[in-house]
Amino acid sequence: MQHHSASKGKAVKKNKWISYKMFLxxxxxxxxxxxxSYLPLYGWTxxxxxxxxxxxxxxxxxxxxxxxKFLFLNKTQVMEFLKxxxxxxxxxxxxxxxxxxxxxxxxxxxxIHCRWLKKSVQTLTTLPNFISWVLVYSVAFSLFSSSGMVNxxxxxxxxxxxxxxxxxxxxxxxxxxLLWGLWKGLGWGAxxxxxxxxGIDQELYEAAKVDGAGRFGLIWHITIPGxxxxxxxxxxxxxAGFLSNGLDQYYVFHNSFNMEHIQVLDxxxxxxxxxxxNYALSTALSMMKSVVSVVLLVTVNAISKITRGESIV
Amino acid sequence: xxxxxxxILIGLLAALCTxxxxxxxxxxxxxxxPAAQTAASDSTGTSGSSxxxxxxxxxxxxxQANYQGVQSGWFGKIVKDKFNMRLNIIAPNVAGGGDNLFxxxxxxxxxxxxxxxxxxxxxxxxxxxxxxxxxxxxKIKNYKNLSAxxxxxxxxxxxxxxxxxxxxxxxxxxxxxxxxxDCNDPTYGPxxxxxxxxxIGSPEINSMDDMLNVLKAMQQKFPKSDSGKKTYGxxxxxxxxxxxxxxxQMSNLYGYDLNGTRFLLVSxxxxxxxxxxxxxxxxxxxxxxMFKANQMGLVDPDSTTQNYxxxxxxxxxxxxxxSLWPWLGQGAYNTTEHKKAGKGFMFAPFKNLKIYxxxxxxxxxxxxxxxxxxxxxxxxxxxxxxxxxSPEGVESSCTQTTGSCGPKxxxxxxxxxxxxxxxxxxxxLSGAAIDVPSKWGTGTWKDGISALNYTAVLTTDTDxxxxxxxxxxxxxxxxxxxxxxxxxxxxxxxxxKTTMEYLKKNNxxxxxxxxxYIPEASGTEVDTICNQCKAIIVQDSWKMVFxxxxxxxxxxxxxxxxxxxxxxxxxxxxxxxxxxxNLQAAREAASK
Numbered sequence: 091m092q093h094h095s096a097s098k099g100k101a102v103k104k105n106k107w108i109s110y111k112m113f114l115x116x117x118x119x120x121x122x123x124x125x126x127s128y129l130p131l132y133g134w135t136x137x138x139x140x141x142x143x144x145x146x147x148x149x150x151x152x153x154x155x156x157x158x159k160f161l162f163l164n165k166t167q168v169m170e171f172l173k174x175x176x177x178x179x180x181x182x183x184x185x186x187x188x189x190x191x192x193x194x195x196x197x198x199x200x201x202i203h204c205r206w207l208k209k210s211v212q213t214l215t216t217l218p219n220f221i222s223w224v225l226v227y228s229v230a231f232s233l234f235s236s237s238g239m240v241n242x243x244x245x246x247x248x249x250x251x252x253x254x255x256x257x258x259x260x261x262x263x264x265x266x267x268l269l270w271g272l273w274k275g276l277g278w279g280a281x282x283x284x285x286x287x288x289g290i291d292q293e294l295y296e297a298a299k300v301d302g303a304g305r306f307g308l309i310w311h312i313t314i315p316g317x318x319x320x321x322x323x324x325x326x327x328x329x330a331g332f333l334s335n336g337l338d339q340y341y342v343f344h345n346s347f348n349m350e351h352i353q354v355l356d357x358x359x360x361x362x363x364x365x366x367x368n369y370a371l372s373t374a375l376s377m378m379k380s381v382v383s384v385v386l387l388v389t390v391n392a393i394s395k396i397t398r399g400e401s402i403v
Numbered sequence: 404x405x406x407x408x409x410x411i412l413i414g415l416l417a418a419l420c421t422x423x424x425x426x427x428x429x430x431x432x433x434x435x436x437p438a439a440q441t442a443a444s445d446s447t448g449t450s451g452s453s454x455x456x457x458x459x460x461x462x463x464x465x466x467q468a469n470y471q472g473v474q475s476g477w478f479g480k481i482v483k484d485k486f487n488m489r490l491n492i493i494a495p496n497v498a499g500g501g502d503n504l505f506x507x508x509x510x511x512x513x514x515x516x517x518x519x520x521x522x523x524x525x526x527x528x529x530x531x532x533x534x535x536x537x538x539x540x541x542k543i544k545n546y547k548n549l550s551a552x553x554x555x556x557x558x559x560x561x562x563x564x565x566x567x568x569x570x571x572x573x574x575x576x577x578x579x580x581x582x583x584x585d586c587n588d589p590t591y592g593p594x595x596x597x598x599x600x601x602x603i604g605s606p607e608i609n610s611m612d613d614m615l616n617v618l619k620a621m622q623q624k625f626p627k628s629d630s631g632k633k634t635y636g637x638x639x640x641x642x643x644x645x646x647x648x649x650x651x652q653m654s655n656l657y658g659y660d661l662n663g664t665r666f667l668l669v670s671x672x673x674x675x676x677x678x679x680x681x682x683x684x685x686x687x688x689x690x691x692x693m694f695k696a697n698q699m700g701l702v703d704p705d706s707t708t709q710n711y712x713x714x715x716x717x718x719x720x721x722x723x724x725x726s727l728w729p730w731l732g733q734g735a736y737n738t739t740e741h742k743k744a745g746k747g748f749m750f751a752p753f754k755n756l757k758i759y760x761x762x763x764x765x766x767x768x769x770x771x772x773x774x775x776x777x778x779x780x781x782x783x784x785x786x787x788x789x790x791x792x793s794p795e796g797v798e799s800s801c802t803q804t805t806g807s808c809g810p811k812x813x814x815x816x817x818x819x820x821x822x823x824x825x826x827x828x829x830x831x832l833s834g835a836a837i838d839v840p841s842k843w844g845t846g847t848w849k850d851g852i853s854a855l856n857y858t859a860v861l862t863t864d865t866d867x868x869x870x871x872x873x874x875x876x877x878x879x880x881x882x883x884x885x886x887x888x889x890x891x892x893x894x895x896x897x898x899x900k901t902t903m904e905y906l907k908k909n910n911x912x913x914x915x916x917x918x919x920y921i922p923e924a925s926g927t928e929v930d931t932i933c934n935q936c937k938a939i940i941v942q943d944s945w946k947m948v949f950x951x952x953x954x955x956x957x958x959x960x961x962x963x964x965x966x967x968x969x970x971x972x973x974x975x976x977x978x979x980x981x982x983x984x985n986l987q988a989a990r991e992a993a994s995k
Contacts, residue, residue, distance in 0.1 A: 142525070142924075143506040143509055143510060144506065144529055145529050145532060145533050149533065156928075236704040236705050237704075253704050346641070346946060361938065364500065364501075366935075366938070367502050367506065
């Protein structure tokens with residue numbers, strides 16, 4: 091009996107030691123998470139002060155909810171904010187609408203049997219992802235500015251008399267931003283699908299072929315259902331990041347002419363905070379962004395629970 | 404298991420390697436740069452090294468510098484020889500991002516060893532309050548050049564809460580407040596390609612509308628630039644847009660300016676004021692003219708996307724006929740060869756012109772120089788600053804934009820009791836890229852110019868060494884040589900030797916008396932509203948200039964007016980009115 095309890099104690103001790111080791115393994119990541127995700131929340135305090143650099147925060151007066159009221163009690167401020175939200179939703183929405191494109195691209199790429207062609211198409215479409223937006227803009231500038239290649243060629247061939255304003259006009263801003271984004275991201279987005287394509291059981295294809303499925307039949311009945319789980323996970327992630335549709339693309343492309351439709355939330359916060367030094371106001375604004383993001387995530391999670399029967403967080 | 408450990412180790416090392424550049428962000432101002440050190444040791448300065456044993460490198464946080472890095476060339480050598488010191492210039496203009504560099508450096512508690520920054524809107528007050536500046540009150544009396552401007556010291560004392568001296572204003576002067584601080588040319592003014600203007604028969608210009616017609620005629624007569632590109636009357640750029648679209652500057656031609664105010668154009672005496680968004684303000688009038696010019700095909704279509712450098716290259720190529728400022732068109736196109744051939748930008752007035760010009764101020768300007776609270780060797784730094792205010796310092800250091808004559812013996816010499824440019828000076832100051840004599844160090848004259856862009860003393864002031872202005876372009880010996888084909892053609896038509904002479908003769912100057920008023924802080928709320936409004940104003944202004952037709956122009960104006968009013972524009976105007984009242988009082992007091 092005694093012997094038995096001693097061995098049990100030993101087991102508990104060993105178990106504890108294992109848990110302790112496991113904890114140590116995860117500790118660096120917890121620390122990183124704390125440093126990069128929770129510590130910055132301390133910065134939210136700036137939203138409640140009249141922060142004027144170079145003064146320290148302790149030297150600035152506490153103003154409570156002043157900046158929140160400033161944002162939401164003035165009709166024009168609200169209108170400006172809504173305009174920014176409209177742009178954010180439009181561009182994120184367009185992004186989600188076009189999210190099946192990388193999947194289709196991967197499927198079609200997979201159908202190419204000529205190996206070198208397949209490889210080179212894949213490489214060429216992946217490359218733009220590694221070009222920074224600043225360089226993409228400089229390419230866009232040399233192609234589409236009023237003295238860029240397209241206008242120069244068009245004018246010298248007599249197709250147009252005046253240069254066409256591609257970059258400095260507000261025509262189809264959302265669409266052109268979407269196209270630039272697709273050009274840059276399509277090949278990269280397909281990589282995940284190509285990986286999961288390789289994971290589809292080849293026997294399924296053989297069985298389908300025996301059943302008389304053609305090429306499109308195979309795609310429709312086997313490939314697409316095989317890829318859908320991956321698609322849904324990526325879709326969920328992109329919905330959670332709905333408000334964070336990036337800043338760099340819109341920052342490099344923005345000018346006085348397209349500001350009306352290009353200014354997304356991140357760019358607005360940047361312009362207010364770093365561009366104009368209204369740190370308190372832009373902190374308040376980005377707090378609102380966090381709140382809306384959490385609401386979106388919870389909603390998506392609830393939808394996922396209802397439709398797929400499993401939650402994603 | 405062992406192999407696994409090895410992999411982890413390698414992974415961790417790789418992570419460390421990627422992090423290590425971050426560790427390099429530490430302040431590296433000490434004499435740790437081996438390249439700079441050898442560069443310093445070849446200059447065999449003795450006077451500096453004897454008084455100051457060790458060579459130091461100081462950080463100069465300079466909000467008006469357009470160069471970042473260690474000052475090199477002849478000016479660097481003078482500073483090294485005199486003070487055994489190298490200047491490492493930190494330039495927000497180069498770094499970009501507006502005030503961000505100032506804010507992050509001040510949050511870190513050390514702006515630099517020398518700080519050059521504005522003092523308006525509570526800036527000096529707050530910088531001092533945050534403990535970033537060294538108190539100079541007790542030391543300053545030991546420096547004879549700095550204490551020579553008591554009014555300037557009074558002014559900076561009044562800007563901080565404890566009444567101490569933390570900074571010294573720039574552009575101090577001993578001239579009267581109603582004397583223009585400009586040299587031969589005003590800061591603003593209509594400058595056009597004189598050769599093209601005479602080629603179309605020099606038609607009379609009575610108004611801005613006439614100017615547009617003249618430019619159109621010039622464009623028709625000269626459709627191609629020197630390199631065969633299409634010519635235009637105007638070319639704009641957005642780099643300097645602030646509260647308003649910078650290029651819409653007609654108000655300055657009629658004696659109004661935004662001087663410490665955000666959206667209120669104030670006349671030079673301070674009495675008349677215009678809100679920029681008013682339909683009849685000079686600002687909206689400018690936009691109307693720019694719109695009209697664009698309708699006439701006079702505006703370069705690249706204006707919307709180009710930057711200053713691209714635009715400057717167009718002026719150099721002779722692609723643009725009108726220059727908003729003398730130094731733009733003349734700086735780019737009036738080379739010695741062009742002037743000899745009669746080509747170049749010259750002043751072309753129209754009736755009712757009243758060009759705004761700042762008067763001289765004994766208390767100087769709101770842009771100040773200060774010593775950082777954590778400065779190493781503050782006494783040596785103060786010796787250097789005192790030298791910047793000495794006649795020799797002004798001669799040498801203000802050569803970048805304000806045209807002082809350079810160091811004696813290099814660019815100028817005394818001949819029969821009069822200051823004249825040397826041959827080297829004549830060549831170097833007209834823009835030729837020639838190396839300085841080896842005694843003065845290495846590199847060209849232009850590369851060695853002080854990159855501080857700091858005008859300690861107004862260069863129209865009299866240099867006690869020569870009894871002439873510091874600015875060599877005002878010397879008789881220089882003006883006597885001012886007789887190229889371009890100059891004589893202009894002088895013959897206008898009946899004056901210089902633009903300034905013409906403006907004074909025809910009573911076309913509107914001088915704002917120099918004074919000691921620096922606008923105080925107006926509060927974060929007004930600042931925030933102002934920042935939001937200016938974004939709308941600038942944005943809509945550009946759209947208005949390039950509007951398709953009059954009705955689009957009008958609806959954009961309406962949009963601008965209603966949006967900024969909705970954002971609280973009137974609060975900014977109320978604050979501006981207060982500033983303008985103070986400004987008016989200060990100007991009246993100064994001109995008495």
